[in-house]
Amino acid sequence: MKRLFATLVLAGLVGPVYADKVTLPGYVISTSELSTEIRGNEAYPTRMNGLFRLFSVFRPGVETCEPTSSRSCLDYEHVISAYQDVRNLFEPRSGLLVLSVLAPHKSVRLTRRPQDDAWGVGAVIDFTAVDPHYVDMSGSFTVSNAAVFGAARQMTLMFASYMKLTDEIGFHMRGIAGPGQPEQWLYLDAPCCPVFYNQGGSYRFQGSSPSFIGPNNDSAFNLISYDWPLATQPFYCGIAENGMLHEVMFDQMWSPAQEMRATLYKFRSKFGENKPAWDFQFVVHPVESGHTYNFKVRYIRKPFVSLDDCKSESDRWQAERPV
Numbered sequence: 001m002k003r004l005f006a007t008l009v010l011a012g013l014v015g016p017v018y019a020d021k022v023t024l025p026g027y028v029i030s031t032s033e034l035s036t037e038i039r040g041n042e043a044y045p046t047r048m049n050g051l052f053r054l055f056s057v058f059r060p061g062v063e064t065c066e067p068t069s070s071r072s073c074l075d076y077e078h079v080i081s082a083y084q085d086v087r088n089l090f091e092p093r094s095g096l097l098v099l100s101v102l103a104p105h106k107s108v109r110l111t112r113r114p115q116d117d118a119w120g121v122g123a124v125i126d127f128t129a130v131d132p133h134y135v136d137m138s139g140s141f142t143v144s145n146a147a148v149f150g151a152a153r154q155m156t157l158m159f160a161s162y163m164k165l166t167d168e169i170g171f172h173m174r175g176i177a178g179p180g181q182p183e184q185w186l187y188l189d190a191p192c193c194p195v196f197y198n199q200g201g202s203y204r205f206q207g208s209s210p211s212f213i214g215p216n217n218d219s220a221f222n223l224i225s226y227d228w229p230l231a232t233q234p235f236y237c238g239i240a241e242n243g244m245l246h247e248v249m250f251d252q253m254w255s256p257a258q259e260m261r262a263t264l265y266k267f268r269s270k271f272g273e274n275k276p277a278w279d280f281q282f283v284v285h286p287v288e289s290g291h292t293y294n295f296k297v298r299y300i301r302k303p304f305v306s307l308d309d310c311k312s313e314s315d316r317w318q319a320e321r322p323v
Contacts, residue, residue: 049075
């Protein structure tokens, strides 16, 4: 791993630090088993942000995500209203999202001031590398004026993971396939065709309801979800290329005020290739002016062992987290 980190340094993947502000091209945080480059967007014409590249010691030099000028391993992608609005698409890639270092080569922060966001939503997003093969993400989002989200006051924040190639196009969750069914492992691949379907959709947790979608909302495809199956455990996992595990764990599932959703899109899966976007959403309903909304996520990259091992990873993290 030391040699891998040195390679990243020599390749120019560690940006210079000035007064804790990081400029081109980003900053690497690492553990004994992985290294990842985190980017802000203040210096990028294409406004990419977040967890841009990720390397594992188990697959040296192999990218399992597809970092480009418009894609990354995990980026803050959309802020979406229930109603038609030009701000629904890619707003977090516009305006400043400034990267700073919290702990050298271990933890960084992305900060967006409300005045730099067209929705007036301030954001603080921390990424921390945790041994041996985890990246923890925490997000805090403050709404300046709930009225901008219309009468429904529904806010959906979308975070995208563009996979390079995967062994399977879908991912796995624990859940119930239908009314009265027992909890079981589910393989989910976003089949056609809910209303507004466009090559994907979201999977909700048990107890939740579909999002409200206003008339003529051209981002409706990002708000749709499946009524069945419903997830019952706070994680999803997929098998990326070369048998690498991609697992995302949530600190929460559903409440009347806010919820997490696992999302899958297949726009880029053409000519028989598995190149999905394994995304997630944070949905707040209703938003309140001046309120801050929070979530935490743990991201895993290691060789895939088994689905039961994925569940054990999630159970362990849930037990370790402060109450």
